Amino acid sequence: MMRLTLPPVLKALTIAVALMAAGLFAQSAHAEKYASIVIDADTHEVLHARNADEARYPASLTKVMTLYMLFDALKTGEVTLDERLVVSRHAASQPPSNLKLRTGSTMTVRDAIGALVSKSANDVAVVVAERLGRTESRFAQLMTVKAKSLGMNHTRFMNASGLPNTQQLTTARDLAILADAMLTDHADYYHYFSSSSFQWAGRTYKNHNELLGKVDGVDGIKTGYTRASGFNLMTSAKRDGSRIIAIMLGGNTSRSRNAHVEDLVEAAFTTLTDPAHDTQLAFAGVLQPVHPNDAAEPMLNGKRISVIIAEGGGDADDDKLVVAETAPAPAPTPEIVEHTKMETPVEPFVQPTTHIMSVSEYEARQMQIAK
Numbered sequence: 001m002m003r004l005t006l007p008p009v010l011k012a013l014t015i016a017v018a019l020m021a022a023g024l025f026a027q028s029a030h031a032e033k034y035a036s037i038v039i040d041a042d043t044h045e046v047l048h049a050r051n052a053d054e055a056r057y058p059a060s061l062t063k064v065m066t067l068y069m070l071f072d073a074l075k076t077g078e079v080t081l082d083e084r085l086v087v088s089r090h091a092a093s094q095p096p097s098n099l100k101l102r103t104g105s106t107m108t109v110r111d112a113i114g115a116l117v118s119k120s121a122n123d124v125a126v127v128v129a130e131r132l133g134r135t136e137s138r139f140a141q142l143m144t145v146k147a148k149s150l151g152m153n154h155t156r157f158m159n160a161s162g163l164p165n166t167q168q169l170t171t172a173r174d175l176a177i178l179a180d181a182m183l184t185d186h187a188d189y190y191h192y193f194s195s196s197s198f199q200w201a202g203r204t205y206k207n208h209n210e211l212l213g214k215v216d217g218v219d220g221i222k223t224g225y226t227r228a229s230g231f232n233l234m235t236s237a238k239r240d241g242s243r244i245i246a247i248m249l250g251g252n253t254s255r256s257r258n259a260h261v262e263d264l265v266e267a268a269f270t271t272l273t274d275p276a277h278d279t280q281l282a283f284a285g286v287l288q289p290v291h292p293n294d295a296a297e298p299m300l301n302g303k304r305i306s307v308i309i310a311e312g313g314g315d316a317d318d319d320k321l322v323v324a325e326t327a328p329a330p331a332p333t334p335e336i337v338e339h340t341k342m343e344t345p346v347e348p349f350v351q352p353t354t355h356i357m358s359v360s361e362y363e364a365r366q367m368q369i370a371k
Contacts, residue, residue, distance in 0.1 A: 034250040035172040041243040048283040052172040059224030062162030071186040081110040091126035098123040118198035118207040122161040129160035172247045179245045193220025231257040244268040
């Protein structure tokens with residue numbers, strides 16, 4: 001039987017069409033666009049918003065809610081900072097970014113906090129989830145209930161880490177609500193987000209939030225990245241007694257995201273420190289990213305697939321489909337970079353037993369608290 005050989009360009013187009021037919025583009029449609037919001041944390045006035053209510057993927061900003069839940073448990077005495085958490089097989093199987101934890105090993109709650117804040121470790125997120133919710137999926141339900149009680153009405157969690165899941169959605173406005181709740185409800189624990197690094201098993205992991213120590217007043221809180229979400233950043237800064245919260249989602253690179261959020265922070269303080277300065281005018285100088293819809297769009301040899309399709313071809317010379325964040329410089333991938341395997345010793349340990357309330361009981365309790 002004769003085999004038909006397609007020219008390289010047609011091969012590329014065939015791959016692109018196949019992807020579209022499979023719904024891969026549709027799956028990322030929620031999160032491939034830029035969104036941002038800046039609020040005055042003291043008055044809750046919205047200083048700036050672009051696509052703030054559009055559905056987006058939170059990526060590792062999910063871990064801020066995981067930490068919020070953990071801080072809740074610390075405040076009520078359900079757990080302690082020195083309690084040792086057991087690593088399950090499911091937790092140990094999580095992909096990078098992780099600490100390469102071994103099944104049956106343990107770590108303290110204090111170390112878990114540091115690992116989530118600085119290393120954004122997915123295996124640690126599951127360790128915490130299983131301690132507080134028995135299973136990660138059940139913990140995700142509790143996270144969603146908590147989100148609703150905080151007023152995050154357009155957020156749904158499916159896991160504790162932010163690893164890709166097309167049903168795990170949020171908005172920039174909801175994430176600003178979460179950041180504000182963290183500052184308000186857990187001010188005693190917020191200092192963890194200011195940590196410049198985290199040490200574990202003889203290694204030091206630098207905090208992914210590069211605005212710490214660089215932008216005046218920035219003292220937290222979290223970065224995030226997946227191919228579907230693009231580069232996300234939730235940040236807060238305080239100057240001269242005024243605090244702001246800034247959220248950016250869908251950046252093309254970590255560098256461009258950081259620069260954009262820095263511009264948002266500066267514009268916010270310009271309006272707060274000078275009442276005579278027009279807020280809209282201040283933020284008008286903050287340009288929208290050049291390609292706000294490219295955070296998750298597949299590319300072929302440096303050219304976006306949608307452009308190749310629109311042009312009816314291209315100059316591709318092979319049929320290998322790749323994902324690139326920008327060209328020509330390769331984008332860093334801080335949330336998914338591989339690391340040398342670091343293992344912790346397996347210690348015989350019995351997990352503390354606690355009362356596990358049902359999701360409906362938890363929901364009723366949270367809604368009562370929110371009233």
